[in-house]
Amino acid sequence: xxxxxxxxxxxxxxxxxxxxxxxxxxxxxxxxxxxxxxxxxxxxxxxxxxxxxxxxxxxxxxxxxxxxxxxxxxxxxxxxxxxxxxxxxxxxxxxxxxxxxxxxxxxxxxxxxxxxxxxxxxxxxxxxxxxxxxxxxxxxxxxxxxxxxxxxxxxxxxxxxxxxxxxxxxxxxxxxxxxxxxxxxxxxxxxxxxxxxxxxxxxxxxxxxxxxxxxxxxxxxxxxxxxxxxxxxxxxxxxxxxxxxxxxxxxxxxxxxxxxxxxxxxxxxxxxxxxxxxx
Amino acid sequence: xxxxxxxxxxxxxxxxxxxxxxxxxxxxxxxxxxxxxxxxxxxxxxxxxxxxxxxxxxxxxxxxxxxxxxxxxxxxxxxxxxxxxxxxxxxxxxxxxxxxxxxxxxxxxxxxxxxxxxxxxxxxxxxxxxxxxxxxxxxxxxxxxxxxxxxxxxxxxxxxxxxxxxxxxxxxxxxxxxxxxxxxxxxxxxxxxxxxxxxxxxxxxxxxxxxxxxxxxxxxxxxxxxxxxxxxxxxxxxxxxxxxxxxxxxxxxxxxxxxxxxxxx
Numbered sequence: 001x002x003x004x005x006x007x008x009x010x011x012x013x014x015x016x017x018x019x020x021x022x023x024x025x026x027x028x029x030x031x032x033x034x035x036x037x038x039x040x041x042x043x044x045x046x047x048x049x050x051x052x053x054x055x056x057x058x059x060x061x062x063x064x065x066x067x068x069x070x071x072x073x074x075x076x077x078x079x080x081x082x083x084x085x086x087x088x089x090x091x092x093x094x095x096x097x098x099x100x101x102x103x104x105x106x107x108x109x110x111x112x113x114x115x116x117x118x119x120x121x122x123x124x125x126x127x128x129x130x131x132x133x134x135x136x137x138x139x140x141x142x143x144x145x146x147x148x149x150x151x152x153x154x155x156x157x158x159x160x161x162x163x164x165x166x167x168x169x170x171x172x173x174x175x176x177x178x179x180x181x182x183x184x185x186x187x188x189x190x191x192x193x194x195x196x197x198x199x200x201x202x203x204x205x206x207x208x209x210x211x212x213x214x215x216x217x218x219x220x221x222x223x224x225x226x227x228x229x230x231x232x233x234x235x236x237x238x239x240x241x242x243x244x245x246x247x248x249x250x251x252x253x254x255x256x257x258x259x260x261x262x263x264x265x266x267x268x269x270x271x272x273x274x275x276x277x278x279x
Numbered sequence: 280x281x282x283x284x285x286x287x288x289x290x291x292x293x294x295x296x297x298x299x300x301x302x303x304x305x306x307x308x309x310x311x312x313x314x315x316x317x318x319x320x321x322x323x324x325x326x327x328x329x330x331x332x333x334x335x336x337x338x339x340x341x342x343x344x345x346x347x348x349x350x351x352x353x354x355x356x357x358x359x360x361x362x363x364x365x366x367x368x369x370x371x372x373x374x375x376x377x378x379x380x381x382x383x384x385x386x387x388x389x390x391x392x393x394x395x396x397x398x399x400x401x402x403x404x405x406x407x408x409x410x411x412x413x414x415x416x417x418x419x420x421x422x423x424x425x426x427x428x429x430x431x432x433x434x435x436x437x438x439x440x441x442x443x444x445x446x447x448x449x450x451x452x453x454x455x456x457x458x459x460x461x462x463x464x465x466x467x468x469x470x471x472x473x474x475x476x477x478x479x480x481x482x483x484x485x486x487x488x489x490x491x492x493x494x495x496x497x498x499x500x501x502x503x504x505x506x507x508x509x510x511x512x513x514x515x516x517x518x519x520x521x522x523x524x525x526x527x528x529x530x531x532x533x534x535x536x537x538x539x540x541x542x543x544x
Contacts, residue, residue, distance in 0.1 A: 103408055
């Protein structure tokens with residue numbers, strides 16, 4: 001091991017996540033047009049944005065599920081593009097991800113779902129894993145549901161179980177895709193409370209992608225507004241509330257898009273690029 | 280011009296597909312041996328679970344189909360043999376066609392319908408529900424976790440099922456032999472044993488292993504390729520069945536030719 005690698009392991013990097021000029025494309029279509037931001041260790045960063053803004057792509061790229069076409073992403077100081085197989089393995093055991101619909105394994109019980117990373121990545125014996133699973137489920141308010149299958153749980157419970165699974169390896173970074181989408185306001189508030197509790201109890205870095213304003217303002221230390229693949233604004237909830245940027249105002253004040261009068265306007269809305277008017 | 284382009288495009292697609300299958304095969308082998316060398320336990324529990332689904336659960340329907348196929352073969356053979364006054368050769372005909380060809384092939388086609396389609400549907404649904412992504416983000420290799428157990432189960436169960444299908448086919452032939460061709464069950468079995476060489480059974484079993492390989496790879500590849508939405512799962516399943524049947528027949532042809540020219544050449 002080189003000296004550099006040694007020192008980077010001992011000195012905590014100033015930022016848990018660093019994103020520099022990140023570009024991501026699906027085929028010919030560029031979804032993210034060079035976004036840059038940092039997430040400090042222990043901070044809760046909320047990525048806000050409308051449907052199709054690129055916010056989920058951004059989260060998937062942080063999780064290593066999409067390949068950037070340009071720029072770089074560093075997590076815990078490590079560049080994702082140059083990471084070795086072992087490096088990925090190590091990083092992923094320190095990161096937890098909760099997917100929009102939970103993505104629990106349907107053929108396993110909730111307990112087995114939570115136990116899976118522990119069984120695969122640790123040498124703990126069965127009874128210790130059982131105790132840990134029970135603790136994790138208790139943290140998310142699902143004690144006693146070990147033997148239920150995901151299909152037997154409600155939407156909110158599935159999300160909680162997914163959080164328990166993401167927390168199984170005691171990650172330093174937790175990524176959330178739309179934690180409250182499709183849930184009624186009371187259940188959604190419960191999930192917000194759970195996130196706040198996890199943050200206070202474990203001091204983990206949390207990145208949440210959402211379009212729910214109430215939830216975003218409640219849990220965020222800082223927030224980013226993504227629009228058409230670009231970052232429009234970044235700041236604390238108070239700074240966002242005070243922002244005069246027209247797109248931020250439109251999003252926060254929930255102003256609908258103006259009627260499209262011409263096809264070129266619609267094209268511009270979809271692509272985010274100004275289309276030159278033909279004479 | 281258009282036709283040439285279409286043929287070219289279809290060829291490239293076909294080669295790309297085979298390339299994908301080869302890569303998946305390589306990944307699966309690497310995952311299997313990687314586990315053994317790293318002294319980690321192979322996913323035996325999941326493999327046994329798969330083996331039950333692929334093999335044991337298929338036994339009733341496989342028995343019935345092979346029995347009927349054996350009976351049909353005996354009837355068809357008897358139709359001609361009777362004219363030649365050689366009805367006693369029914370046992371030979373059934374034994375050789377079942378063990379060399381129809382046993383492995385009927386087993387493969389049944390397994391495609393039951394398990395190849397199930398593999399594609401299972402992995403496709405997991406893809407749509409982001410479960411495959413979840414595995415990756417948990418640092419679990421989807422190939423090791425999902426394909427290896429199916430692969431092990433298939434490699435073990437296909438020869439077993441094929442032997443069973445061979446036996447049931449012979450029993451089907453025996454029903455005709457006993458009722459209409461003057462055999463007793465004992466003499467029919469004896470005639471079958473005399474007609475068969477070990478080589479007939481072994482070539483059938485080798486083919487069955489290759490079929491198992493093809494069915495697993497195609498089913499899993501189609502599952503992994505599934506796009507977004509539940510409609511895509513249906514498409515993957517259909518495609519897995521059609522492609523598997525085609526490739527199984529192709530592999531059958533290649534191996535039968537190899538065995539033929541290997542034996543005569």
